[in-house]
Amino acid sequence: MAKILHLHVLPLISGSGLNTFLTARGLKALGHEVDFACAPGGRLESLVRDNGIGFIPIRNLVHPIHPIKDLLALWEIYKILKSGEYDIMHTHNSKGGIIGRLAGRMAGTKTVIHTVHGFAFHEYESWTRRMLFIFLEKIFARLCDALIFISQPLIDTAIRLKIGDPKKYFKVYSGIDIGWFQKGNGGQTRKNHHVMPEEKIIGVVSKLWDGKGLADIIKAFAALAINRNNVRLMMVGEGYLERSLKDAAVDLKIADKVIFTGFQYGIPDFTQAMDIVTVGSYFEGMGRVVLEAMACGKPIVATNVGGIPDLVENNKTGILLEPGDIEGFKRAFEKLLDDEKLARDLGENARRKITRQFSSDFMVEEIAGIYELLRHKGTKGQRH
Structure with a gap:
């Protein structure tokens, strides 16, 4: 069994928040040691704690870009990874993925995975902002061992924009109960x-x-x-x-x-x-x-x-x-x-x-399978 740290940005019970919580809870039920790192406060923290999952507050993790706080959050996460000796760092959200993947590589974490719940860029933003976030996604995709996408259109976008290596892609629907x-x-x-x-x-x-x-x-x-x-x-x-x-x-x-x-x-x-x-x-x-x-x-x-x-x-x-x-x-x-x-x-x-492919139980089984694949056989993605 593995020791796993999940990183989510905001302590909100949102689509990505519920996905991350259900994943952490399910992995814990399978016998893995799971911690959940997130900005403190909010209903998501209470939900995580109430279900017996270790909660680690990242006090400088905020949603908007904030250079000073972002660097402090990077340092916080790096120290947690080093002291916790985690086998797997699993990041969520665009900002969590940027800071978390970098911290994972700095700390020498064996396996770093990112789930794409959605991209930070979209057609209603300015060209400059879109290009910036596409550039960042391309750079930080190189720092992880696998990219998990929650829908096929997200994979199609990543392929079209050349974000990451398609051999490292996995599709796992965001399951519900x-x-x-x-x-x-x-x-x-x-x-x-x-x-x-x-x-x-x-x-x-x-x-x-x-x-x-x-x-x-x-x-x-x-x-x-x-x-x-x-x-x-x-x-x-x-x-x-x-x-x-x-x-x-x-x-x-x-x-x-x-x-x-x-x-x-x-x-x-x-x-x-x-x-x-x-x-x-x-x-x-x-x-x-x-x-x-x-x-x-x-x-x-x-x-x-x-x-x-x-x-x-x-x-x-x-x-x-x-x-x-x-x-x-x-x-x-x-x-x-x-x-x-x-x-x-x-x-x-x-x-x-x-x-069943849309159930939270199936989602957890698929993610646990990806962990085992990466830990023991190397990356062979393309389950999409």
Whole structure:
């Protein structure tokens, strides 16, 4: 068994945060010695500690680029790796990958692995910023023994931009606890939020941050709700955009039809309460909420970005749109609300597509297998 350090940047229960936590928990259950390093504070730290996983705070690890703190964080991680004598350093997030991979090589850690949950560059950024992050990804890809991607489109991007050696690539979907989602109690959630039986819920599960297309969804819902009294919009999550989104709902005269739940641990109960699950993101590594909706048998209206089309087949398991297509979102909502059979068929097709390869148990088994391969046989990737 191996001694492993996982490095995640922010202590948030996000897609990458849950992926890293479930991986660490699963590896610990398999008998590995696992520690979880992250910026301190936040719900992710509590979740890690509550599950008996060793938590190591990296006090200078922050999200924005900060040269002084970044150097201090590098030094912190280097000392942890040297004193801990870890067999494997497994990094997550773009910034975590840059600092962590460098620290791993400086400390002489035997095996260094990076999971690509999404790239820090995207088409909506300036050319200069994109080129900088592509350059950094190329440089630091050389410092690891394997690159794990959570979706095929991320691999396609890496190949196109010549990021790393394709022989070191592995694809492992960001798995979920399928059974947990299928057992969610949506009926009680609807009652708790005073949703009438005849009302339909269009739902969002997301960090309330930029890039998630949340203002687009509010606008599309407002256009939809003008002539419909039996629809509600439920936004599950927290973030710095919450106040502005609430103000937008007031300005659009739909505040009484929009439910802001704040952060919730029991996501399956909320997903099961929804009639349609929607994702308006402008960029996504995979779109974990899409998997969760599929496990619950919900029709999905989502943007055709990142790893989402790897999961959603247009007009078979959901409806795909371009980011920012407010009118398209409105029409898609109308289509599914007016055609209950179509909505039901899309949801059932989505549920059937959720096989064991999308489970957290399978994800952990695949990652453990990659560890063994690298420790004993050298790198032979290309599981994609």
